[in-house]
Amino acid sequence: EATVSKIAAGEIIENPASIVKELIENSIDANSRNITVEVKGDIGNYIRVTDDGDGMTKEDLSVAFLRHSTSKLKTAEDLNNIVSLGFRGEALASISHISKVEVLTKTDTDLSGIRAEIENGNITKINNVGLPNGTTFFIYDVFYNTPVRKKYLKNNNTEFNYILEVVQKISLGNPNIAFKLIRDNKVVLNTTIENDIKNRIFSILGRDIATNLLNNSFESESYKINIYFSNNKLYRSNRFHQYIYINGRYVRNLDISRLIEKYYYSLIPLNRYPVFLLFLEIDPILVDVNIHPKKHEVKLSKDNNVMAIIGETIEEILFPNRK
Ligand code: ADP
Numbered sequence: 303e304a305t306v307s308k309i310a311a312g313e314i315i316e317n318p319a320s321i322v323k324e325l326i327e328n329s330i331d332a333n334s335r336n337i338t339v340e341v342k343g344d345i346g347n348y349i350r351v352t353d354d355g356d357g358m359t360k361e362d363l364s365v366a367f368l369r370h371s372t373s374k375l376k377t378a379e380d381l382n383n384i385v386s387l388g389f390r391g392e393a394l395a396s397i398s399h400i401s402k403v404e405v406l407t408k409t410d411t412d413l414s415g416i417r418a419e420i421e422n423g424n425i426t427k428i429n430n431v432g433l434p435n436g437t438t439f440f441i442y443d444v445f446y447n448t449p450v451r452k453k454y455l456k457n458n459n460t461e462f463n464y465i466l467e468v469v470q471k472i473s474l475g476n477p478n479i480a481f482k483l484i485r486d487n488k489v490v491l492n493t494t495i496e497n498d499i500k501n502r503i504f505s506i507l508g509r510d511i512a513t514n515l516l517n518n519s520f521e522s523e524s525y526k527i528n529i530y531f532s533n534n535k536l537y538r539s540n541r542f543h544q545y546i547y548i549n550g551r552y553v554r555n556l557d558i559s560r561l562i563e564k565y566y567y568s569l570i571p572l573n574r575y576p577v578f579l580l581f582l583e584i585d586p587i588l589v590d591v592n593i594h595p596k597k598h599e600v601k602l603s604k605d606n607n608v609m610a611i612i613g614e615t616i617e618e619i620l621f622p623n624r625k
């Protein structure tokens with residue numbers, strides 16, 4: 303059982319950044335407004351994620367680390383209708399099998415908070431403590447019991463950059479949440495709650511990208527598409543600055559990337575890989591997020607014309623005078 307759990311953990315938890323991603327997604331699902339990530343020392347030795355969200359009761363905690371335990375899907379149909387970021391109930395179980403976990407949590411209705419330690423999916427220590435509302439996870443000694451995987455971690459700066467990338471990507475998709483990232487007591491990223499996504503783009507991607515953005519949007523009863531295109535003709539040799547969000551979730555979708563690249567290339571042939579941000583809101587039933595445990599890759603249902611509409615929206619941005 304322990305071996306199976308460790309192998310299963312490997313599917314989701316590739317590196318410390320995957321832990322950060324799963325914990326932040328849980329914080330978002332718990333309606334947090336402020337999320338802080340802190341790392342110290344060797345990356346993976348100490349990770350803290352603090353939120354001001356719903357918190358967990360003692361009952362919530364008693365099942366949170368069990369495999370396939372999720373509070374987010376109530377029925378089988380919900381699987382076709384995923385609105386939360388988490389739904390597999392695997393992350394906390396996995397994390398607790400490859401690291402040491404400590405959690406502090408308090409709900410609005412409970413009078414006191416709870417502190418608990420977890421190993422291999424089991425709560426080994428639990429007591430009441432005074433806490434503000436919300437949840438803090440401390441993750442220590444990532445891969446302490448799988449030395450080979452620990453050995454394959456990259457150097458600290460590289461592993462930290464993966465974490466930074468995760469926080470940047472998620473924060474671009476959630477401008478209504480304030481994010482902070484601290485490394486060895488130094489604040490590396492700090493955003494305020496924004497009403498305007500442009501401010502968030504500015505604080506995450508910088509002036510160069512933010513000040514050269516074309517924007518267009520399209521809305522029907524079944525979709526909402528909002529695209530920001532960088533007008534900056536700086537050559538890019540990869541898709542690093544292509545950000546696609548479907549229902550708030552950062553995803554990769556080559557069909558969408560290629561479509562946008564094709565239109566853009568016909569306008570600015572120099573630039574194979576334009577910088578863009580695409581926010582798509584669509585009936586979850588048309589999105590298949592279930593194809594990979596890491597939930598990065600998504601497919602859009604072929605039964606709808608969402609790709610055609612994305613194409614038209616892009617065309618309108620790039621060729622506004624054509625119609
Ligand atoms: P999933 O997100 O797929 O439900 P996880 O293993 O990531 O599975 O989390 C298990 C459960 O723990 C969640 O369904 C949720 O009820 C609870 N949980 C985890 N993190 C938090 C948090 N930061 N705030 C409140 N509840 C949380």
Ligand code: MG
Pocket residue numbers: 324327328387388389391393394
């Ligand atoms: Mg989760």
